[in-house]
Amino acid sequence: MAALTTKNIGGFLARQGIIVAFVLFMIGFALANDRFITMDNIFGVIRSSAILGVMALGVTFVVIGGNLDLSVGSMMSFSTIVVLDLHDKLGPALGIPAMYGMTLALGAFIGFLVGYLKLNSLIVTLGMLSAIHGLTLTYSGGKNMDIADKEGTWFGIFGQGSILGVPVPILIFALLAVVLSMVLAKTPFGRKVYAVGGNGMAATFSGVPRARVVFMTYLISAFCVATAGLIQASRSLGSQNTVGQGMELEVLAAVILGGASLLGGSGTVFKTVIGVLILGFIQNGLLLVGLEFYVQYVVTWVIIILAVWLDIAAKRGRLLSPIA
Amino acid sequence: MTKDTRANLVKQGAIWAFIVVELIFFTVAGNFMSVSEQSFIDFDNMLLLLKQSAPIGIIALGMTIIMINGNIDLSVGATFALSAIVLLDSMTWPIFAGLGDWVIPVSWTLALLTGVVLGAINGLIVWKTGVDAFIVTLGAMLGYRGLVFMYNGEQPTSHLNWTLVDFAEAQFLGLHTATWFLLGTALVLWLVMTKTVHGRNAYAIGNNREAAVNAGIRVGPHFLLNFMLIGFLAALSAVVFYSESGSVNPNDGMLYELWAITAVVLGGTKLTGGYGSIVSTLGGVIAIQLLRKGLGHIGADTETVNLVIGLILIAVLFLDRQLNRKGKEELKI
Numbered sequence: 001m002a003a004l005t006t007k008n009i010g011g012f013l014a015r016q017g018i019i020v021a022f023v024l025f026m027i028g029f030a031l032a033n034d035r036f037i038t039m040d041n042i043f044g045v046i047r048s049s050a051i052l053g054v055m056a057l058g059v060t061f062v063v064i065g066g067n068l069d070l071s072v073g074s075m076m077s078f079s080t081i082v083v084l085d086l087h088d089k090l091g092p093a094l095g096i097p098a099m100y101g102m103t104l105a106l107g108a109f110i111g112f113l114v115g116y117l118k119l120n121s122l123i124v125t126l127g128m129l130s131a132i133h134g135l136t137l138t139y140s141g142g143k144n145m146d147i148a149d150k151e152g153t154w155f156g157i158f159g160q161g162s163i164l165g166v167p168v169p170i171l172i173f174a175l176l177a178v179v180l181s182m183v184l185a186k187t188p189f190g191r192k193v194y195a196v197g198g199n200g201m202a203a204t205f206s207g208v209p210r211a212r213v214v215f216m217t218y219l220i221s222a223f224c225v226a227t228a229g230l231i232q233a234s235r236s237l238g239s240q241n242t243v244g245q246g247m248e249l250e251v252l253a254a255v256i257l258g259g260a261s262l263l264g265g266s267g268t269v270f271k272t273v274i275g276v277l278i279l280g281f282i283q284n285g286l287l288l289v290g291l292e293f294y295v296q297y298v299v300t301w302v303i304i305i306l307a308v309w310l311d312i313a314a315k316r317g318r319l320l321s322p323i324a
Numbered sequence: 325m326t327k328d329t330r331a332n333l334v335k336q337g338a339i340w341a342f343i344v345v346e347l348i349f350f351t352v353a354g355n356f357m358s359v360s361e362q363s364f365i366d367f368d369n370m371l372l373l374l375k376q377s378a379p380i381g382i383i384a385l386g387m388t389i390i391m392i393n394g395n396i397d398l399s400v401g402a403t404f405a406l407s408a409i410v411l412l413d414s415m416t417w418p419i420f421a422g423l424g425d426w427v428i429p430v431s432w433t434l435a436l437l438t439g440v441v442l443g444a445i446n447g448l449i450v451w452k453t454g455v456d457a458f459i460v461t462l463g464a465m466l467g468y469r470g471l472v473f474m475y476n477g478e479q480p481t482s483h484l485n486w487t488l489v490d491f492a493e494a495q496f497l498g499l500h501t502a503t504w505f506l507l508g509t510a511l512v513l514w515l516v517m518t519k520t521v522h523g524r525n526a527y528a529i530g531n532n533r534e535a536a537v538n539a540g541i542r543v544g545p546h547f548l549l550n551f552m553l554i555g556f557l558a559a560l561s562a563v564v565f566y567s568e569s570g571s572v573n574p575n576d577g578m579l580y581e582l583w584a585i586t587a588v589v590l591g592g593t594k595l596t597g598g599y600g601s602i603v604s605t606l607g608g609v610i611a612i613q614l615l616r617k618g619l620g621h622i623g624a625d626t627e628t629v630n631l632v633i634g635l636i637l638i639a640v641l642f643l644d645r646q647l648n649r650k651g652k653e654e655l656k657i
Contacts, residue, residue: 070582113638113642117642117645118645119638119641119642119645120595120641122595123589123595123637123638123641124638124641126582126585126586126589126637127586127633127634127635127636127637127638127641128634128638129582129634130582130586130630130631130633130634130637131630131631131633131634131635131638132634133627133630133631133634134627134628134629134630134631134632134633134634135631137625137627137630138625138627138628138631142625142627245578245579246578246579249398249462249465249466250466252462253462253463253466256459256462262456262458262459292473292474292477294469294470294473294474295470295474296470297466297467297469297470297473298466298467298470298471298474299470300463300466300467300470301463301464301466301467301468301470302463302467304459304462304463304466305449305453305455305459305460305463308455308456308459309453309454309455312453312454312455313453316454320452320453320454321451321452321453321454322454323451323452323454323543323544323547
């Protein structure tokens with residue numbers, strides 16, 4: 001067992017640190033409060049993380065492709081408002097596909113700007129954050145959107161229903177995670193996403209259609225956002241215009257926590273799911289031990305920086321940066 | 325005049341040309357569409373516009389330096405809120421009870437100090453850990469917001485000091501106090517960026533960090549100094565704004581970072597670092613505020629403003645790329 005030197009253990013901790021931290025947190029909270037590890041609580045946490053989680057799955061693709069997406073929050077507000085409005089105007093069976101179509105159109109627009117026109121993704125999606133927010137407000141006239149007949153609709157199933165005792169949002173999250181994980185890990189397209197994010201120029205010279213791949217990552221992100229909007233709308237059957245505000249950065253935090261590099265080319269769907277669950281369980285654990293919800297912000301801050309720092313430190317082989 | 329400097333002049337003039345276009349458009353359109361009799365280019369209206377640009381403007385000026393240096397700061401909104409809470413709360417602390425109105429400079433100092441310390445934390449982490457500033461300040465945005473909530477729960481923090489309100493509402497030579505702070509900040513930062521070693525090094529680091537290191541520039545201390553500077557400016561912005569309003573909600577300042585970055589980018593500063601100017605950012609700030617006021621003036625809904633600003637931001641990015649493309653970037657893929 002020569003492998004068990006201090007250096008190797010340190011390397012393992014740094015590489016798989018996020019999973020180790022996750023396990024430690026779970027054990028700690030389980031010891032502190034017996035309600036934490038009950039089935040009810042675990043389902044509750046995953047169900048409330050599902051909306052953030054579904055969005056994070058899509059953003060993982062964008063980030064691995066070497067870009068950012070800051071527009072997912074306001075895009076989620078948009079799809080929530082649109083689907084609630086169309087529910088009453090067209091009926092849910094037509095309204096849901098129509099909402100998906102409109103959200104995908106927004107995603108395609110961003111994908112066109114970033115992929116084909118090669119504009120900086122941070123600024124494009126920052127601009128779209130503002131523009132889509134304006135679009136949502138114009139669409140709704142600034143008012144809250146509510147379903148007229150809340151009792152007589154089957155629309156609530158996506159957010160409130162459960163199949164075989166498992167809440168539907170969890171099923172959607174899990175299904176999407178498995179499918180997207182397959183797409184990223186097992187298909188040629190998935191490999192191209194890594195190639196484009198890892199070294200765009202090398203990918204281009206190897207014949208990978210960079211523009212189309214980036215375009216597709218934004219379409220996937222928009223699809224996930226539409227799904228998140230559907231869950232959100234179905235859960236509450238009514239919504240404010242600002243329901244997704246600020247979520248773009250939380251989503252990004254979950255993706256980074258999962259170990260995806262902002263420079264692109266690394267990260268996996270599975271790790272993003274872990275990142276989402278860590279955020280969810282920390283929030284829940286801190287509440288259960290009697291702390292206010294905002295303590296989690298401070299804890300998240302420390303965890304994000306430690307996680308990324310250890311990751312970088314393991315790669316360069318020393319703790320402190322070589323910056324003079 | 326060489327070709328390069330002429331191109332630079334065109335670029336730096338673009339934002340001011342845009343402002344002139346806005347003024348003409350809203351004046352003409354206002355004649356037909358406005359609900360009020362008042363003309364758009366009203367002197368008082370313009371003074372108010374400058375005053376309203378001050379809070380975001382002061383932050384955006386600091387963001388310019390951070391971005392010229394090749395970094396970004398997403399935590400300014402939370403720093404703004406925490407400094408505001410320290411400002412208002414410290415005025416009610418029992419130890420300062422005997423000071424009377426002399427508590428004002430003390431509270432100001434404490435608030436500004438808060439900003440500097442928060443900025444220094446970010447700067448030190450960026451320097452010592454080597455983690456990208458985007459991630460560090462993204463984390464800090466959450467963390468500092470958590471501190472804001474921990475200070476006073478979800479309750480607003482309020483304290484009105486009438487001497488302070490009088491000071492904040494005063495007009496000196498016609499301009500409001502907030503405007504003076506905005507212009508003063510712009511002047512000082514312009515001097516820093518164009519006349520000092522620190523400014524020159526900030527450009528050099530942003531332009532090519534490796535070359536700067538090889539030239540013997542110590543990158544870390546410049547990062548630290550710039551983050552302390554933007555922390556200070558976020559706090560200054562809070563001081564200017566909350567001296568007048570006297571009440572801060574724990575959610576105040578949210579998304580300020582994005583508005584500030586929008587103004588900086590409109591002013592032509594490059595996200596990749598090494599290029600940008602304080603004066604152009606001032607133009608960007610004024611252009612956005614003009615747009616807000618102008619759209620309101622011609623009777624457009626406030627929601628249209630977000631839409632228009634977002635699309636303009638993308639259009640600017642596109643135009644900038646098209647203009648720069650010839651020659652320089654043709655070789656890059």
